[in-house]
Amino acid sequence: xxxxxxKIRNLAVKVAGLGFGCVLAMSTGSPVGPAWAQTxxxxxxxxxxxxxxxxVAGPILxxxxxxxxxxxxxxxxxxxxxVTTQGGGQDGVITVTCSQGQAYTILMDGGNNANAxxxxxxxxxxxxxxxxxxDSAHSNLWNDSTGKQAIGSGAPxxxxxxxxxYPTTALVAPGxxxxxxxxxxxx
Numbered sequence: 389x390x391x392x393x394x395k396i397r398n399l400a401v402k403v404a405g406l407g408f409g410c411v412l413a414m415s416t417g418s419p420v421g422p423a424w425a426q427t428x429x430x431x432x433x434x435x436x437x438x439x440x441x442x443x444v445a446g447p448i449l450x451x452x453x454x455x456x457x458x459x460x461x462x463x464x465x466x467x468x469x470x471v472t473t474q475g476g477g478q479d480g481v482i483t484v485t486c487s488q489g490q491a492y493t494i495l496m497d498g499g500n501n502a503n504a505x506x507x508x509x510x511x512x513x514x515x516x517x518x519x520x521x522x523d524s525a526h527s528n529l530w531n532d533s534t535g536k537q538a539i540g541s542g543a544p545x546x547x548x549x550x551x552x553x554y555p556t557t558a559l560v561a562p563g564x565x566x567x568x569x570x571x572x573x574x575x
Contacts (some may be wrong), residue, residue, distance in 0.1 A: 402463025428431045441575045442486035446478070447545065456482055456571065459551050467516060467560060471553045474524065480549040484573055492575035494547055495535035496520055499567040505555070509565035517554040526552045531573070540575075 425559060447456040457479030461471045475481040486492050500513065501508040508515035520530040528535060 389399065418500050419568050424541075429474065438487075438489040440490040440540075440575065442484055442490060442492050442540065442573060445483040445485065454571075456480065456549075459549060461518075461551070461553060467553060467556050469555050472526065473551050475549040482547040482549065482571060483544050484538070484540075485544045486538075486575060488540055488542035488544075490540035490575055491526075491537065492540060492573060493535045493537050494530075495532045495574065496530045496549075497532045497570040497572075499569045507566045507567060507569070511561065511563045511565045512558040514561050514565075516560060516569075518551055519554070520569065521550040521552065522547075524550055526550060 434467070443452055447454055449455050457475070459473050459475060459480040461473050464471055471479075479501075484492060484494065497536075499507040501510045503515070506517045507519055508517050519526075522528040522530050522536040528559055529534075530549065538545060538547070
C-alpha cells in the first residue's frame with residue numbers, strides 16, 4: 389500500500405504542475421484512496437434443536453436415588469379387613485416434569501419381598517401382603533409392566549401412590565413391617 393500511495397502523490401504533483409488546483413488539494417490531505425459508500429448485506433442462520441426431556445424431583449439419598457418418602461398404613465391392631473393409605477406432601481408422591489407432549493411411564497417393581505406375584509411388608513419372616521395403585525379406587529394396579537402412563541405438560545406433574553393391604557385371617561406378630569419398592573420413569 390505505501391508504494392501505491394507514493395505513486396498517487398507523484399501523480400498529484402505532476403498534475404499540479406499543469407495548473408489543476410483541485411488535484412493539488414487532494415495531495416495535501418491524508419493519503420486515502422477514493423471513497424464510495426457501500427453496504428454489504430448477508431445473513432446468519434440460527435438453529436436450536438430442543439429435544440424432549442423429563443426430570444424427576446425429590447430429595448437425593450446418599451446412594452444417589454431419589455427419595456419419594458414413605459407410605460404408612462398407621463398403627464393397626466386388626467388386619468382382617470383391608471387398610472388403605474395414599475401419598476401426600478413429599479411422601480408417596482412422584483413428581484415428574486416432562487416436555488409438553490412427551491409421553492412417559494412410571495413403573496414400580498414388586499418390592500424387595502414379593503412372593504407369588506404379591507408385594508409383602510415383612511418382619512422376621514412374617515408378612516403382610518399389600519399392593520400399590522394408580523387410583524384412589526384401588527382398581528389400577530401399579531406394576532413394572534404397564535405402570536402409569538402420562539403425557540408431559542411442561543410443568544411438574546404429581547403422581548400420588550395409593551396402597552391397600554390384603555385382608556388376612558391370621559394374627560400377625562406386632563412390630564414394624566416394611567418393604568422397599570423400586571421406581572423407574574421411562575420416556
